[in-house]
Amino acid sequence: MNVLMPLPSYGFDPTEAAIPWKILSQHKHQVFFCTPNGKMAKADTIMLTGKGLGIWKGFLRARNDARKTYAQMEKNIFFTRPLTYKEVCEIDFDVLFLPGGHDKGVKEYLESEILQKLIADFFTAQKPVAAVCHGPLLVARSIHPATGKSVIYDFKTTALLKRQERLAYNLTKFWLGDYYLTYPRSSVEDEIKSLLKNEKNFITGPIPLLKDRAEHLNRGFSVKDRNYLSARWPGDIYHLSFSLLEVIRNFNGGA
Numbered sequence: 001m002n003v004l005m006p007l008p009s010y011g012f013d014p015t016e017a018a019i020p021w022k023i024l025s026q027h028k029h030q031v032f033f034c035t036p037n038g039k040m041a042k043a044d045t046i047m048l049t050g051k052g053l054g055i056w057k058g059f060l061r062a063r064n065d066a067r068k069t070y071a072q073m074e075k076n077i078f079f080t081r082p083l084t085y086k087e088v089c090e091i092d093f094d095v096l097f098l099p100g101g102h103d104k105g106v107k108e109y110l111e112s113e114i115l116q117k118l119i120a121d122f123f124t125a126q127k128p129v130a131a132v133c134h135g136p137l138l139v140a141r142s143i144h145p146a147t148g149k150s151v152i153y154d155f156k157t158t159a160l161l162k163r164q165e166r167l168a169y170n171l172t173k174f175w176l177g178d179y180y181l182t183y184p185r186s187s188v189e190d191e192i193k194s195l196l197k198n199e200k201n202f203i204t205g206p207i208p209l210l211k212d213r214a215e216h217l218n219r220g221f222s223v224k225d226r227n228y229l230s231a232r233w234p235g236d237i238y239h240l241s242f243s244l245l246e247v248i249r250n251f252n253g254g255a
Contacts (some may be wrong), residue, residue, distance in 0.1 A: 001094035001248055003031045006085065006115055007041035011105025014043035015066035015234035016132050018073045020097055023241040029248070032093070033082040036108055040080050043070060044103045046179070056171050062234065063211065085114040090121035095248060100133025100160065102168075102182045110134060110182070116142040123151040123228075128251050130229040130244045132237060133160045134182060139228075140192045150195040156225040157196070158203045158232050162187040211235035217242060227251060 003024055005017060021031050035041045046052055048070065050061035062070070073079050096119065100106070109115065119142035122129050131139050136152075136159035144151045165187050168180040178184045183191075193199040205221040212220030212235055220239025222231040227247060231240035 001029050001252060002092070003029050003095040003097055004034065004088060004093040005031055005097045005099065006034050006088075006109065006112075006118075007082070007099065008101065008106045008109035009036055009039065010042045011044050011103030012041060012099050012101040012109070013062070013133060013234060014047055014070040015062045015237055016099035016101070016135075017043070018066055018070040019234075019237045020099070020130075020241045020244070021073050021076070021079075022069045023238075023245070024097075027245055029095070030078075031076075031097075032078050032088075034085055034088050035082045036085055036112070038082060038084040038087070040074075040082060044101055044105075046103070046176075047101075052176050052179075053172060054175060060168065060171070065213075066234065066237075085112060085118075088118060090118060090125055090127070094127060094251075095244070096122045096127065096129045097244070098129070098131035098135030098138055100131075100135045102134065102160075102165075102180055104182060106134060106182060110138050110141070112138075120144055120151055126227055128227045128229070128244065128247045130231075130240060130247075131159075132231040132240055133233055134188055135159075136230045137188050137192055139230075140195045149197075152225075152228065153195065154197045154201070155228055156201045156203055156223050157192065157228070157230045158205055158221070158223045159192050159230060160188045160232055161204055161208065162189040164208060164233060165189075205232065208232055208235055212238045214238050214242075 050057035
């Protein structure tokens with residue numbers, strides 16, 4: 001199936017894009033990318049290099065498997081030659097995957113009215129949509145044309161937790177300032193809750209301590225509601241990716 005992965009020009013989380021790209025590709029799904037201007041996107045360099053993370057580098061930087069996979073993705077022709085936001089239409093794709101990222105550069109992605117309309121079109125068509133970290137915030141900001149409310153107004157969802165945002169900020173604020181706070185006056189969790197019919201539909205899940213892997217999916221966490229999947233952080237990315245494969249199989253009639 002054809003999977004579309006929109007990205008900002010700069011600042012997306014390398015783990016949240018590269019690992020799903022690899023898993024989906026290994027299962028014979030074609031992943032296409034789009035960016036605001038059609039130029040190749042660049043991941044958050046701090047997440048790739050760990051520069052500025054100090055003693056927390058080992059915990060906060062993208063892990064080794066993600067960095068290696070990102071290097072592979074950088075050579076993929078669909079990544080190096082992305083479409084523009086304006087060029088993509090829901091009818092041309094089967095699945096939508098929305099990575100996150102906390103660098104201020106992701107605002108052009110999170111605030112894109114073009115992407116919000118695209119997401120609404122995917123929900124109207126009841127096609128699979130998966131989002132992680134800040135990705136669910138972009139989903140929550142997308143308005144369903146029939147209701148005038150968020151497309152996930154009556155859905156269950158998760159996303160980057162407020163306590164995760166604050167922890168990363170407090171660990172690094174003395175040398176990175178508000179780098180970890182995309183919106184310093186509001187958390188991802190708080191804004192999403194404000195757009196839901198019932199804030200209890202925001203599911204926090206177990207304490208996010210250990211990062212998952214293909215052989216340790218039980219460490220990860222994701223929420224499924226109909227054809228919508230969401231997860232909290234890079235530590236959930238394998239769980240989310242394999243859960244999406246199952247949704248795709250069911251959506252595709254078990255093929």
